[in-house]
Amino acid sequence: MLSAGKAPETVFGFDFGIKRIGVAMGNTMIGQASPLAVIAAVDNQTRFAEIAALIAKWGPTRFIVGLPLHPDGNEHEMTARCRRFANQLHGRFNIPVELVDERYSSAVLSAKRGEVIDDRAASVILQQYFDQNLTY
Template sequence: MSTVLVFDFGLQRTGVAVGNTIVGTSSAVETLQSINGKPNWPGITRLIEQWAPAQLVVGMPKQLDGTDTPLTAPIEKFCNQLNGRFNLPVAQANEQFSSIEAGRRLKEVRQAGRKKKVSKEDVDQLSAVIIFENWYQSQ
């Protein structure tokens, strides 16, 4: 395995990153806007065709005590749909605090000279990068 496509799934937006398991790095790709509250399947299909991943990874949030969140069921449905549509293995990775960490990293970059305001799309993409890092370290 080498290429992994990573999703920070949300009901409004899904951040996407691509990771490489050989070197253990990942990069933000884009943020897909949901379509009428549903995943952006045309965008996901395009990215899977473009990157030809061997593995898909989806961030799964948990409460501090390890219990499910309100997003658990929609994310599990998304994972099942990914597997059914693309016949690729789908792993779930801990994404607890990934958005907070992404916001912190982006603010540090902005303070170091970047003038642009931190957008939700930037946070979603970097969250997907952090989900890859968490997943990769657990392998």
């Protein structure tokens, strides 16, 4: 459990996708997540360069990555891709990464057809992490 009484940490949340990656930001002092950016996942070099620019600007000390699972909890192809993305984040930036079950995060979002909501999905994932892990 994280304690809100400690020095506040800036935390990034990620909603990984093959075409786009949603990024959210929050801090442990207020425990509230906000959408930050949507990164087009053109290729690894571009994707991680954009993430590096966000890190340089905001200085997060922890990453949270949504982990998609089947409703029964079993893993599937995207689960493995998200785990690989989480490992790459940790390996490239040496920032701790935690995985959060994202099975029902998209259920709280209602999007119009064609609307990009990846940053809001990342915000829901990060908010779930705060709600489950912060103690006041």
